[in-house]
Every structure is written in structure tokens, then in C-alpha cells.
Amino acid sequence: MKWSETGIKTLREVPADTALPSHALLVRGGFIKKLSSGLFTYGPFMVRAIQKFEGIVREELNKRNCVEILMPMVQPKEIWVQSGRWELYDDLLQKMTNRSDQEFCLGPTHEEVISDYVKNNIQSYRDLPFCLYQIQTKFRDEIRPRFGLMRAREFIMKDAYSFDLDEEQAKVSYEKMRSIYEAIFSRLGVPFRVVKADSGEIGGDQSEEFHILADHGEDELFVTDSFAANKEVCPVFISHDTSFSESALSKKPLEEFHTPGIKTIAKLSQFLKLPEGDLVKILFLSCSLSSGEKKSMAFLLRGSDELNLYKVKKNLNLKENPTLLTDSEIKKVSGAHPGSCGPVGLSIPVYMDQDLKPFSSFITGANKDDYHIRNVIPERDFKLAGIGDFRYAREGDKGPEGQTFRSCRGIEVGHVFYLGDKYSEKMDVVYLDKKGKKQTVKMGCYGIGITRTVQAVVEQSHDKEGIIWPVAVAPFLVHICLLDPGDQKTKELADNLYQSLLKEKVDVFLDDRNEKPGVKFKDADLLGFPFRVNVGARDGEKGLMELVERRTGKRKKFSASEILTEILKNVNKK
RNA sequence: CGGGGAGUAGCGCAGUCCGGUAGCGCAUUCGCUUUGGGAGCGAAGGGUCGCAGGUUCAAAUCCUGUCUCCCCGACCA
Numbered sequence: 125m126k127w128s129e130t131g132i133k134t135l136r137e138v139p140a141d142t143a144l145p146s147h148a149l150l151v152r153g154g155f156i157k158k159l160s161s162g163l164f165t166y167g168p169f170m171v172r173a174i175q176k177f178e179g180i181v182r183e184e185l186n187k188r189n190c191v192e193i194l195m196p197m198v199q200p201k202e203i204w205v206q207s208g209r210w211e212l213y214d215d216l217l218q219k220m221t222n223r224s225d226q227e228f229c230l231g232p233t234h235e236e237v238i239s240d241y242v243k244n245n246i247q248s249y250r251d252l253p254f255c256l257y258q259i260q261t262k263f264r265d266e267i268r269p270r271f272g273l274m275r276a277r278e279f280i281m282k283d284a285y286s287f288d289l290d291e292e293q294a295k296v297s298y299e300k301m302r303s304i305y306e307a308i309f310s311r312l313g314v315p316f317r318v319v320k321a322d323s324g325e326i327g328g329d330q331s332e333e334f335h336i337l338a339d340h341g342e343d344e345l346f347v348t349d350s351f352a353a354n355k356e357v358c359p360v361f362i363s364h365d366t367s368f369s370e371s372a373l374s375k376k377p378l379e380e381f382h383t384p385g386i387k388t389i390a391k392l393s394q395f396l397k398l399p400e401g402d403l404v405k406i407l408f409l410s411c412s413l414s415s416g417e418k419k420s421m422a423f424l425l426r427g428s429d430e431l432n433l434y435k436v437k438k439n440l441n442l443k444e445n446p447t448l449l450t451d452s453e454i455k456k457v458s459g460a461h462p463g464s465c466g467p468v469g470l471s472i473p474v475y476m477d478q479d480l481k482p483f484s485s486f487i488t489g490a491n492k493d494d495y496h497i498r499n500v501i502p503e504r505d506f507k508l509a510g511i512g513d514f515r516y517a518r519e520g521d522k523g524p525e526g527q528t529f530r531s532c533r534g535i536e537v538g539h540v541f542y543l544g545d546k547y548s549e550k551m552d553v554v555y556l557d558k559k560g561k562k563q564t565v566k567m568g569c570y571g572i573g574i575t576r577t578v579q580a581v582v583e584q585s586h587d588k589e590g591i592i593w594p595v596a597v598a599p600f601l602v603h604i605c606l607l608d609p610g611d612q613k614t615k616e617l618a619d620n621l622y623q624s625l626l627k628e629k630v631d632v633f634l635d636d637r638n639e640k641p642g643v644k645f646k647d648a649d650l651l652g653f654p655f656r657v658n659v660g661a662r663d664g665e666k667g668l669m670e671l672v673e674r675r676t677g678k679r680k681k682f683s684a685s686e687i688l689t690e691i692l693k694n695v696n697k698k
Numbered sequence: 699c700g701g702g703g704a705g706u707a708g709c710g711c712a713g714u715c716c717g718g719u720a721g722c723g724c725a726u727u728c729g730c731u732u733u734g735g736g737a738g739c740g741a742a743g744g745g746u747c748g749c750a751g752g753u754u755c756a757a758a759u760c761c762u763g764u765c766u767c768c769c770c771g772a773c774c775a
Contacts, residue, residue, distance in 0.1 A: 133708085133709095135708095135709060139709075140768080141767060216774090262775080267699080267771095267772070268771085281775055334775095433772095537775065539775060577775085639736090640734090640735090642733095644735090646735065
């Protein structure tokens with residue numbers, strides 16, 4: 125490809141509506157252009173990067189006997205009603221109606237369609253197992269699209285679905301896909317981690333996320349050498365802090381004390397000259413039970429900790445995400461304003477974080493404005509509905525093998541999920557076993573955000589000057605800067621190299637624009653293809669060209685005859 | 699949806715408080731000079747100031763409404 129044929133113009137300045145370096149660089153380099161919030165046109169370089177990554181994904185999947193198909197993007201309402209997700213997903217679905225008033229949605233994912241596709245093909249246990257995948261555009265009407273391709277409304281995703289006889293076989297499929305994903309992301313040449321993720325209603329360890337590590341990643345991860353989890357779900361195995369002062373061991377009678385104007389743990393900590401972790405705070409939530417009933421609940425935890433609503437939902441098996449009560453609701457439930465609330469005398473269920481177990485007694489609010497109370501003993505002074513892991517893990521907590529958590533940030537680019545019969549049951553995907561008995565097919569689903577991954581790679585691999593593409597997904601491997609396009613001999617030198625690289629099937633890009641060398645160098649650094657060749661009249665006179673490696677900045681001059689072998693050596697090495 | 703910010707030339711911005719002929723830098727076009735890390739000088743083109751109402755002799759500027767975009771939260775590949 126030659127620059128003059130692309131219609132690409134780079135931007136010198138950072139666009140005002142970008143917040144991430146990767147987003148800004150992709151826009152500046154003409155890789156992507158926003159059409160509307162969350163909708164992007166992929167320019168010629170972007171398309172090539174996407175195709176490179178898709179190639180890796182296909183290769184690894186095909187190698188392990190997964191088979192590619194392609195499903196429609198427009199999907200009829202009926203199958204979504206059948207799976208129960210027409211209402212559940214609701215606003216996420218881009219719904220539409222055709223001329224006959226039939227309702228459709230744009231596919232945000234394809235469990236429904238694939239179930240429809242396979243159910244007629246699966247009859248006997250002999251027909252299983254197998255695994256299908258597609259690479260396709262998805263549409264999700266995201267609440268808040270942001271960061272360019274990181275959270276776009278329209279994006280390219282690889283989604284795979286496995287179909288197995290039973291749970292045991294399905295777990296094998298799950299593990300296989302997990303290892304395929306490891307192979308895929310290993311080939312990108314950027315650091316990644318597999319982390320424990322939300323396993324939803326299934327339970328167990330059957331959902332993992334693949335994260336590319338990057339400072340601006342949306343997710344916080346806690347990792348040790350042997351364990352990694354998303355902060356959202358990370359269990360607390362061993363607390364970072366198991367120490368507390370004498371006051372927490374007291375077994376004396378309740379004692380109220382005046383705390384005028386003290387409404388925060390920080391202030392109370394100052395007032396009592398006790399660390400925040402020695403105090404006990406309470407949070408009030410509105411929770412919807414599996415019966416559908418809404419109920420207020422209270423949660424106690426150490427003053428230094430933060431309540432994790434996801435854990436509350438999961439550990440209490442709630443139907444929806446709990447929400448915090450408003451100040452006036454809290455007043456109604458506790459009799460006091462926030463800042464003076466505690467468990468004593470409450471009529472709603474009170475749960476306690478496991479880190480409070482070693483405490484004999486608590487210092488909490490007295491449910492009377494401007495008063496707190498000490499020597500509060502569970503079961504003596506209030507009824508405990510349950511104890512559990514309800515707080516966010518934090519740096520310093522320890523993993524299952526006692527290693528201390530480190531915090532890092534990541535971008536979720538892949539997710540493997542064991543589904544069981546979650547969809548196959550509703551969508552009636554069944555087979556007859558050896559005894560002729562009907563059995564539900566066990567499914568797994570596996571996603572990779574193709575476009576997100578490409579941006580994540582950029583986020584992970586760039587410098588002040590621009591992108592540094594890893595060879596695996598680089599739109600082009602070699603970027604020829606023709607420095608004196610007006611000089612016939614130089615032009616021929618560049619053209620010859622261009623043609624010989626094409627002949628060798630090396631992806632090569634020729635900057636043949638009528639621009640000054642400085643402009644071309646800056647743009648080459650911005651676009652970030654792995655190798656650059658400077659072809660100019662100065663060195664050209666002596667028959668020399670300069671090879672520059674983008675990542676290291678290393679440069680060396682070669683004769684026209686040597687440079688081809690040198691490039692091929694470098695390209696094949698990577 | 700709640701909270702914050704912004705819409706003025708292709709891009710980045712000033713002008714708005716305090717109404718009075720639409721500005722700057724980069725980019726673009728032409729000319730001359732320059733030519734290995736975003737060249738210099740000279741000239742030129744390009745904007746219904748997001749949109750719709752209103753106030754006024756006069757609106758980018760004041761008022762009302764509306765649309766869009768970005769950031770922080772709930773969602774996710």
C-alpha cells in the first residue's frame with residue numbers, strides 16, 4: 125500500500141474528545157474516525173490490524189477443531205423472548221420493527237441464534253461434542269460508550285459456543301478454550317493475565333476473564349504469582365489487617381457517648397484516637413430477594429473497608445443489584461441520620477463482614493443523632509442475620525496460598541464462561557442418550573473483543589511519539605520513507621525495495637507523499653509499524669538505505685542488496 | 699439515568715462575564731527560497747458561531763427550549 129492511495133491525513137494535535145492515549149493515537153494516525161458516540165469507521169490501517177488479529181484467532185481455533193460459521197446480525201424477537209432476555213437486556217438491545225410490524229433486535233451476542241442453529245442438528249449423543257465460532261459485528265446500546273473502541277456500541281467480537289453431553293465433558297471444552305485463549309493472547313506480544321471473574325448464577329470457578337495489562341485499564345486486578353481476580357469479585361482469603369486495639373475486645377455493658385457533629389469514620393477516628401479499622405460502620409441497602417420481594421438490610425464492616433455490592437448480591441443470592449438507601453430512608457429505618465447509625469435496635473436483618481469475627485464488641489452509631497455507642501456485642505445487643513465476605517479486597521490482603529495481593533490494572537479482552545443448561549434448557553437444545561432418554565446439552569460460551577483487543581494492544585504498547593505495534597498485529601511490518609520523491613534515482617531505489625518486499629509477501633507500506641523528511645519521520649513514529657526504511661538521496665548516492673526499528677530506535681545502514689535479507693531476517697525472527 | 703464539562707474554519711483554541719463588522723495557531727491553495735526529525739517569507743481561500751425560538755436598533759455574546767459530544771458512577775468483549 126502507498127500512502128498516496130489511502131486518503132489518510134494524520135492529526136498533529138490530540139483530539140479534544142479523547143481521554144486515553146490509545147484512543148488519541150488511533151484517531152491521530154487515521155486508524156479510526158468517530159461517526160457518532162460509540163460508532164467508528166475503521167480506516168485502512170485499522171482494518172489490517174483487525175485482520176491480523178482475526179487471523180491469529182482463526183488459526184488457533186481451527187487448529188483445535190473449532191469450526192467457523194456466521195450468524196445473522198438482525199435477530200427476531202421470538203428467540204429472545206424464549207430465552208427470557210428480551211425483557212432482561214431491554215435497553216441494551218437495539219430494537220426495531222420492520223414494515224410488517226415484526227420486531228427484531230441487533231445481535232448483542234448470539235446464544236439464542238446458535239441454540240436455534242444447533243438444536244435441529246443435535247439428535248443423538250453421537251452428534252456431540254463440537255464447538256462453533258464466528259467473528260462478527262455486535263451491537264450493544266451501551267449506557268456509556270467511551271474510550272474509543274474500548275467500549276463502543278458497535279464492535280467486532282469473536283464468539284464461540286461449545287456443546288457437550290454432560291458437565292464433565294463441558295468442563296473439558298471449557299479448559300480447552302481457556303488454553304486456546306492463552307495461545308491467542310500469548311501471540312500478541314503484550315502482557316496479559318487470566319483472572320477469576322463473575323461466575324454468575326452458575327457458581328464455582330467457571331468464569332474467567334483475560335486481561336491485557338495496562339495502566340489505564342478499566343478494571344483493577346489483584347494478583348499474586350499463582351492467583352488473579354478482578355477487584356469486583358476478588359475474595360478475601362486472609363485480611364491485610366488482623367490487628368485491632370483492646371477496645372474491640374471489651375465485654376462491658378453498652379455505653380452511649382456524645383459525638384457532636386461527628387458524621388464520618390474519619391472524624392470519629394480522630395475523636396476517639398483509634399484507627400478507622402477499629403471502628404465499625406454500617407451501610408443500608410435495598411435488596412431484591414429471589415422471591416422478587418424488596419427488603420432493606422444493614423451491613424457492618426470495619427471502618428477502613430469498603431462494601432462490595434457485587435459480593436452482597438452473590439453471597440445472599442439476590443435477584444438484582446442492591447442499591448444504597450437514601451438518607452431519608454436510613455432515617456426511617458434507624459431513627460438517626462447517616463453518621464450516627466448502628467445495629468442496635470434495628471428491625472431489619474443485619475449482616476456482618478467476616479473481618480469483624482475477631483472483634484468481641486463494636487463501636488458504632490447509636491441510632492440517635494450525635495451519639496455513638498461502645499461495647500456493642502453481636503447476639504447480645506442485636507441479632508446477626510449472617511456473616512460473610514462482603515467487602516472489597518485490597519492491596520495487602522493475601523491470596524489462597526498466603527501470598528500478598530498486588531494491584532494492577534487491566535483491560536478485559538476475553539471471557540470464558542461455562543453455561544451449563546442456562547440457555548439449552550430454555551431454547552430446548554436436547555439429545556437422546558444411550559438409553560434413549562432426553563438430556564439437555566451443556567453449553568459454554570467464549571468471547572474475544574477483537575476491536576477492543578487491538579486498541580488494548582496500542583494502550584499497552586506506545587510511547588510519546590506514537591504507537592509501537594507488536595509484529596503479530598502490525599498493519600504493516602515495513603514502512604518505507606521515500607525522502608526525496610522528486611529525485612528519480614531515489615524513487616527507483618524505494619520502488620525496487622517496495623516491489624521486492626511485496627514479492628517476498630512482507631506487508632510493506634510506502635510513504636510516497638510529497639512531504640519533507642521531518643514530516644514523514646514523525647508520521648512513521650505515530651503509525652508505529654515495526655520497521656522503517658529511510659530511502660533518501662543523501663545515502664542513496666552511496667547506494668545505502670537506513671533501517672530503523674520502531675521499538676528500540678536502533679538504526680543501521682545497508683546497501684540495496686543487503687537490506688532485503690536483513691529485513692527478512694528481522695521479520696521472520698519476530 | 700444522576701452528577702460535571704463542552705459545542706466558534708479540516709484539527710487545536712481565543713472571543714461570551716460587560717451585545718456593536720468573526721479571530722489566532724496548525725492544516726489547505728499559489729509564488730519564491732529551503733530540503734535527513736513536524737521549514738521560512740509573501741499572498742489567498744475557507745465559518746448560517748450545534749439547532750429552534752425570544753429580547754434588542756443590533757446577538758457567537760442575554761433569555762427559553764432542544765440536540766450532540768466528552769468526563770465521573772451502574773453495564774460489559
